[in-house]
Amino acid sequence: AAGVIQSPRHLIKEKRETATLKCYPIPRHDTVYWYQQGPGQDPQFLISFYEKMQSDKGSIPDRFSAQQFSDYHSELNMSSLELGDSALYFCASRGGSSYNEQFFGPGTRLTVL
Amino acid sequence: DAKTTQPTSMDCAEGRAANLPCNHSTISGNEYVYWYRQIHSQGPQYIIHGLKNNETNEMASLIITEDRKSSTLILPHATLRDTAVYYCIVRVGYSGAGSYQLTFGKGTKLSVIP
Numbered sequence: 001a002a003g004v005i006q007s008p009r010h011l012i013k014e015k016r017e018t019a020t021l022k023c024y025p026i027p028r029h030d031t032v033y034w035y036q037q038g039p040g041q042d043p044q045f046l047i048s049f050y051e052k053m054q055s056d057k058g059s060i061p062d063r064f065s066a067q068q069f070s071d072y073h074s075e076l077n078m079s080s081l082e083l084g085d086s087a088l089y090f091c092a093s094r095g096g097s098s099y100n101e102q103f104f105g106p107g108t109r110l111t112v113l
Numbered sequence: 114d115a116k117t118t119q120p121t122s123m124d125c126a127e128g129r130a131a132n133l134p135c136n137h138s139t140i141s142g143n144e145y146v147y148w149y150r151q152i153h154s155q156g157p158q159y160i161i162h163g164l165k166n167n168e169t170n171e172m173a174s175l176i177i178t179e180d181r182k183s184s185t186l187i188l189p190h191a192t193l194r195d196t197a198v199y200y201c202i203v204r205v206g207y208s209g210a211g212s213y214q215l216t217f218g219k220g221t222k223l224s225v226i227p
Contacts (some may be wrong), residue, residue, distance in 0.1 A: 104156030
């Protein structure tokens, strides 16, 4: 079965650089979520989209922005990167017949040097 | 969403049942109990959810007390691959358009021992 795809899987950036993470949800899923998991931490909700519109915001810094495109893929844009942004970033999708479950991607590991 | 309390860690012998408790004494009538797990650095994985009746699927069973203030996730025959952090999450169930994001607490680190 198709799963959530995230790219890249690993990313290394310098402080103050920008990064773009991409997420391709499971086909026919209408909701996408982004979560951030710092070292030794639990996943924290950042932002979500339902039918290409932002549906909720969590603890997402103002330096971050995200959008969902017409093909339902989503991108998380991160600017002025800080050391503390080093984390695993998970995308999850929900919809179709499995609307009670969120299906998570493998994550993107971002390292800021 | 209601707050949950779980033990920090538990051990379980391989092949035995793993029983993971969760307290959610402030749960509201329209809130469900969801369980997810995260195997080291992988994306969290949905296990099971329930409202008030006990539930079973191919992965686990969920036992919810009659007053709904606590629940237990049961992995009937734990294997080494079940070693993970298990999260009990309480939130309203799906009822249409909306975000329904997950709020992860501390979870229980389950170690399955050979």
